[in-house]
Amino acid sequence: MERAYVILPLIVSLPYMISLMNGTWEFMYMWDDNGNFLENEMIRDFDLIAMFLQVRINVYEPFSWILKGLTVSIFGMSSFYVRVVTLIFHVANTMLVYSLTRRLLPEENDVARIATALLWGLHPVQAEIVGWPSAQPYALAVFFALLSVKA
Numbered sequence: 001m002e003r004a005y006v007i008l009p010l011i012v013s014l015p016y017m018i019s020l021m022n023g024t025w026e027f028m029y030m031w032d033d034n035g036n037f038l039e040n041e042m043i044r045d046f047d048l049i050a051m052f053l054q055v056r057i058n059v060y061e062p063f064s065w066i067l068k069g070l071t072v073s074i075f076g077m078s079s080f081y082v083r084v085v086t087l088i089f090h091v092a093n094t095m096l097v098y099s100l101t102r103r104l105l106p107e108e109n110d111v112a113r114i115a116t117a118l119l120w121g122l123h124p125v126q127a128e129i130v131g132w133p134s135a136q137p138y139a140l141a142v143f144f145a146l147l148s149v150k151a
Helices: 004-021 033-038 041-045 048-053 062-075 079-104 107-122 126-131 133-150
Strands: none
Touching: 004 079, 004 107, 004 126, 033 062, 033 079, 033 133, 041 048, 041 062, 048 062, 062 079, 062 133, 079 107, 079 126, 079 133, 107 126, 126 133
């Protein structure tokens, strides 16, 4: 069903867009956001060499730092836009789940395909990934994992 490619992103993004548009969102200073964003020279300076050579807060995630660096370079140090970029990846992941179900389920099971993608996209466990800026690497990792499964 080609309509699913329009309907699914709208349905999945709606709850997150409502929360993004409701009030101000700041980085969480007490958790990892401080080390991942506010005190992270690699993303502020977009230092690619450091991104591939350094471990920060006991994590090595160069592709995530590149994404964070691009987001900060384009939009500034704004947790709102970090969440928007993460939401874009989350919607893309939902569409990849739908695409995979199209391979796995027969054509007459389109309701099951859509339901599976909606369950993935709207499950409460996803709220942390979209809502917490430091969880952005999870959406990026899932994106590449789903792409590899789809390939």
